Amino acid sequence: MTPVHAASIRLRHALHHSRTGQMALLAAFWIAGEAVVRLTGLPLPGGIVGLVLLLGLLATHRISLCSLRKGASWFLAEMLLFFVPAVLAVLNYPQMLGLLGLKILAVILGGTVSVMTVTAMTVELAGRWRMRHAT
């Protein structure tokens, strides 16, 4: 076993137990995704490119789930916190507090109820239909 190989094994072991290390690894994929977007001019967010990169490495077994699971769970559990600053942007549109805001709210409420109902019922009914016609 070469020293490099041994060091790589030790690093992997440490990563399996360190949530902070795993979070840093996920952030590294995001930064790599941002770099790809900047270099190629893809009309995609960097996070999505990072996600695709990581899925590729998982699928080809270059990286194992044990090196990521703890960090990923943390990010997914606390994701709502990262949306909070975006909501404050409503402060920039004081005209939304009046009648216009109520109209917009009505569009969003009506639209969202329709989208959710149609989507959930389509998937549910299509799923049941497939189940019944499965051989």
Added chain:
Amino acid sequence: MQPDPWLATAFWSSLTIAFYLLAKRLYRRWPRWWLMPLALTPALLIAVVLAIHASYRDYIHGAGWLLALLGPATVAFAVPIYEQRALIRREWPVLALGMVAGTLTAVGTSWMLATALGLDGTLRLSLLPRSISTPFAMQVSQDIGGIPDLTAVFVVLTGVLGAILGEVLLSWLPVRSALARGALFAIGAHGAGTARATQLGREEGSIAGLLMVLVGLLNVLAATLIAALLHS
């Protein structure tokens, strides 16, 4: 008077995190929709901003870095998606059908409701892509001639309301499969909905994560095509 930028960052960031942790605690104890962290935290922050006569600029300079964490959070969806690959491979036709139906409904109902209420022009266009996550939605808004900034606000409002509405709808609709429950949140309320779905269960969360990404891609592709057709 210009406050110290480090102090401002420390103030707005710790206030945001403190309100978020408080809201999480309260919501765990009393699960009412208005105590949901995504509704209560911004409401408290807006109250503070208005009370001390600060502005959105002050706030976002201090706590805007939290938004950047959505990047690694998006990457994190690779884990549940990979874990559920067998389910996804088995059910992809159903998921694809739901995605197309949901997208057509989103665009169709937004257009019709906006027209019925007398909203038109760039405002109506800015409302169309609000069911997909912010970076995708801003891209689509740009492509179809809306105002990306305004779309970002609508996206967030959709997320907050959708995460709340989704729960109410789930108790009314005869929807039992994890597939349909995950799809409801992902296609109706993008990332905020997906975060709610993650709390329902692992399967719901991974389906929602996958669909959120795919429906965003589908919309960007469709908008690019439409924009290319309109300008040709």
